[in-house]
Amino acid sequence: MTTNNSxxxxxxxxxxxxxxxFIRDIVAADVAAGRHQTIVTRFPPEPNGYLHIGHAKSxxxxxxxxxxxxxxxxxxxxxxxxxxxxxxxxxxxxRDVHWLIAGWADHCLALKARGVGPATVETDGRTDFHxxxxxxxxxxxxxxxxxxxxxxxxxxxxxxxEVEPFYASDYFxxxxxxAVELIRRGQAYxxxxxxxxxxxxxxxxxxxxxxxxxxxxxxxxxxxxxARMKAGEFPNGTRTLRAKIDMASPNVWLRDPVLYRIRxxxxxxxxxxxxxxxxxxxxxxxxxxxxxITHSICTLEFEVxxxxxxxxxxxxxxxxxxxxxxxxxxxxxxxxIMSKRxxxxxxxxxxxxxxxxxxxxxxxxxxxxxIPAAAIREFCARIGVTKYDGLTDVALFEHAVREDLNRRxxxxxxxxxxxxxxxxxxxxxxxxxxxxxxxxEDPAAGTRRIxxxxxxxxxxxxxxxxxxxxxxxxxxxxxVRLKYAYIIRCDEVVKDADGRxxxxxxxxxxxxxxxxxxxDRKVKGTIHWVSAARSFPAEVRLYDRLFTVPEPDGxxxxxxxxxxxxxxxxxxxxxEPSLAAAQPGECFQLERTGYFCPDRESRPDRPVxxxxxxxxxxxxxxxxxG
RNA sequence: UGCCGGAUGGUGUAACGGUAGCACAGCAGACUCUGGAUCUGUUUGUCUAGGUUCGAAUCCUAGUCCGGCAGCCA
Numbered sequence: 068m069t070t071n072n073s074x075x076x077x078x079x080x081x082x083x084x085x086x087x088x089f090i091r092d093i094v095a096a097d098v099a100a101g102r103h104q105t106i107v108t109r110f111p112p113e114p115n116g117y118l119h120i121g122h123a124k125s126x127x128x129x130x131x132x133x134x135x136x137x138x139x140x141x142x143x144x145x146x147x148x149x150x151x152x153x154x155x156x157x158x159x160x161x162r163d164v165h166w167l168i169a170g171w172a173d174h175c176l177a178l179k180a181r182g183v184g185p186a187t188v189e190t191d192g193r194t195d196f197h198x199x200x201x202x203x204x205x206x207x208x209x210x211x212x213x214x215x216x217x218x219x220x221x222x223x224x225x226x227x228x229e230v231e232p233f234y235a236s237d238y239f240x241x242x243x244x245x246a247v248e249l250i251r252r253g254q255a256y257x258x259x260x261x262x263x264x265x266x267x268x269x270x271x272x273x274x275x276x277x278x279x280x281x282x283x284x285x286x287x288x289x290x291x292x293x294a295r296m297k298a299g300e301f302p303n304g305t306r307t308l309r310a311k312i313d314m315a316s317p318n319v320w321l322r323d324p325v326l327y328r329i330r331x332x333x334x335x336x337x338x339x340x341x342x343x344x345x346x347x348x349x350x351x352x353x354x355x356x357x358x359x360i361t362h363s364i365c366t367l368e369f370e371v372x373x374x375x376x377x378x379x380x381x382x383x384x385x386x387x388x389x390x391x392x393x394x395x396x397x398x399x400x401x402x403x404i405m406s407k408r409x410x411x412x413x414x415x416x417x418x419x420x421x422x423x424x425x426x427x428x429x430x431x432x433x434x435x436x437x438i439p440a441a442a443i444r445e446f447c448a449r450i451g452v453t454k455y456d457g458l459t460d461v462a463l464f465e466h467a468v469r470e471d472l473n474r475r476x477x478x479x480x481x482x483x484x485x486x487x488x489x490x491x492x493x494x495x496x497x498x499x500x501x502x503x504x505x506x507x508e509d510p511a512a513g514t515r516r517i518x519x520x521x522x523x524x525x526x527x528x529x530x531x532x533x534x535x536x537x538x539x540x541x542x543x544x545x546x547v548r549l550k551y552a553y554i555i556r557c558d559e560v561v562k563d564a565d566g567r568x569x570x571x572x573x574x575x576x577x578x579x580x581x582x583x584x585x586x587d588r589k590v591k592g593t594i595h596w597v598s599a600a601r602s603f604p605a606e607v608r609l610y611d612r613l614f615t616v617p618e619p620d621g622x623x624x625x626x627x628x629x630x631x632x633x634x635x636x637x638x639x640x641x642x643e644p645s646l647a648a649a650q651p652g653e654c655f656q657l658e659r660t661g662y663f664c665p666d667r668e669s670r671p672d673r674p675v676x677x678x679x680x681x682x683x684x685x686x687x688x689x690x691x692x693g
Numbered sequence: 694u695g696c697c698g699g700a701u702g703g704u705g706u707a708a709c710g711g712u713a714g715c716a717c718a719g720c721a722g723a724c725u726c727u728g729g730a731u732c733u734g735u736u737u738g739u740c741u742a743g744g745u746u747c748g749a750a751u752c753c754u755a756g757u758c759c760g761g762c763a764g765c766c767a
Contacts, residue, residue, distance in 0.1 A: 273695040317696045319763045328765035347767050371762045460704040593726045659727045686728045
């Protein structure tokens with residue numbers, strides 16, 4: 068083992084991929100033992116919803132392993148249930164995966180030739196089905212070549228129409244033949260029990276099941292019935308194909324599990340070709356086998372299915388090495404929900420503006436909100452991979468987002484809730500451009516000019532008529548620094564008929580600009596501002612967490628009851644002119660306020676920005692304490 | 694009460710029989726033309742009880758607590 072001198076955080080394994088975990092340890096041991104030529108993992112979402120931050124953990128694990136061990140990761144649609152799946156979801160899944168792994172593991176992404184199903188080959192004199200990927204054009208050298216951001220248009224394969232994800236539905240024919248083989252071996256039978264009776268016969272965890280009266284049909288009869296199921300002779304729910312295992316097994320998944328059910332339904336990929344569809348437990352292990360997956364990594368709830376996963380593979384005459392299943396704990400994040408069913412409910416009941424609403428924990432929502440893919444990856448690396456089913460504090464996630472954005476976001480000035488300020492010792496037509504730093508964390512980001520004039524806007528929060536102790540901003544008679552500009556003193560507070568402060572009249576210390584005679588004068592506070600004449604209004608959407616409690620779907624009660632009524636506030640802000648040129652995908656820090664990005668609905672004549680996340684605010688904390 | 698799995702500060706993790714460490718959060722301070730960032734310091738932890746051992750978070754035994762599993766969902 069080589070010494071790793073990398074100073075990157077968590078240089079815990081030879082490849083410098085961040086800290087290892089029990090699954091990587093297993094893979095590393097397999098590699099060391101020479102058990103596989105290449106490591107092949109897979110990410111197998113069911114296209115019945117949008118991907119969320121929980122999927123990101125799985126994507127980072129599966130692609131991260133492929134990356135670390137110079138293998139590949141197959142993107143596969145686990146589409147064996149036509150009644151719940153849609154093409155909208157298969158498309159969104161591809162976009163989200165490309166976005167998340169761009170510039171990091173896109174060279175490990177494996178897709179297959181469009182329209183090309185598994186090949187039937189002869190291995191060791193036995194019939195074998197095999198689905199090959201098409202070589203990843205970025206795979207040479209096995210290193211990432213793209214910078215995050217160029218990923219939206221199809222990922223590493225570019226705009227190519229020649230490739231597509233793997234689909235479990237591509238394997239329906241081989242799967243059917245495997246099922247026939249199981250019947251021939253006396254390991255599967257057609258059962259006429261109704262769904263209700265199937266349940267009753269299964270027994271309970273602490274009570275053995277009862278064998279189906281159809282369990283001992285002859286192979287010939289089973290073959291005939293199964294063929295007729297496929298031919299569409301029977302209505303939905305009238306018959307199933309079941310594995311013949313053990314109705315008394317302490318593991319209920321071994322009590323003659325259903326392998327195929329009848330569903331007269333149109334499938335988004337295979338159309339009307341089939342009216343019988345394989346169940347997860349039958350399809351998944353064999354899909355893994357057909358694709359040559361070495362490590363099939365899934366979440367904890369499948370742990371009890373592993374004996375069945377192995378049973379199916381063990382009871383067929385498969386010439387190649389069998390994949391192995393490993394389980395890890397799914398991600399639970401405080402103040403959010405991860406259930407696809409509940410996320411769908413939020414969308415259907417219009418509690419949010421769609422799957423990509425910036426408040427959603429979906430990858431598309433986070434992308435729209437301005438959260439960088441790199442921040443999500445960093446978060447996933449930091450939370451690690453274990454079998455402990457905990458609840459991760461969303462603060463861990465927010466930290467990763469701020470850390471990434473602080474490093475990269477250009478600083479800009481913008482006032483969310485404008486309050487007019489008049490500098491009375493400046494002429495009406497005063498106008499000058501002041502130099503401002505684009506990113507103090509990155510000198511290479513350079514500087515820009517921002518316009519200054521007699522009339523300005525500052526944030527309403529930055530003035531208080533009767534401030535509490537330790538309030539460092541503007542107050543009657545008080546002084547404050549205008550960032551990049553002058554120190555001003557508030558001489559007069561102008562109010563409207565209702566007593567609301569509508570304007571501040573101030574005098575500026577005209578020598579206090581950077582380089583000026585009094586530039587080094589110390590004043591307590593520095594606030595941001597924009598020129599009234601040379602700023603522009605924009606809609607800004609201020610997002611807060613969607614739920615008010617740490618575990619919205621924990622315990623009983625309706626999770627909708629915990630929706631945060633203040634999760635979205637819309638304001639009309641005044642922004643510095645340079646922001647008018649902001650492009651989708653860019654992110655900015657409005658100084659002292661937070662990180663923002665143009666929304667996808669933003670138009671030149673109607674700019675719209677989303678607040679990604681606030682800056683840490685130690686004043687707010689102090690103020691709350693009183 | 695059947696089977697499978699888990700338990701290390703408030704949270705997420707590391708330590709693979711040999712000094713319980715890291716990150717987040719918290720607290721205190723320094724610095725600051727962002728009350729941001731940065732830097733210092735700091736509070737808090739091995740589920741319990743036995744055993745093996747010179748030595749146990751780690752191995753053994755018993756218990757406690759938590760999670761998952763009885764879809765023709767995945």
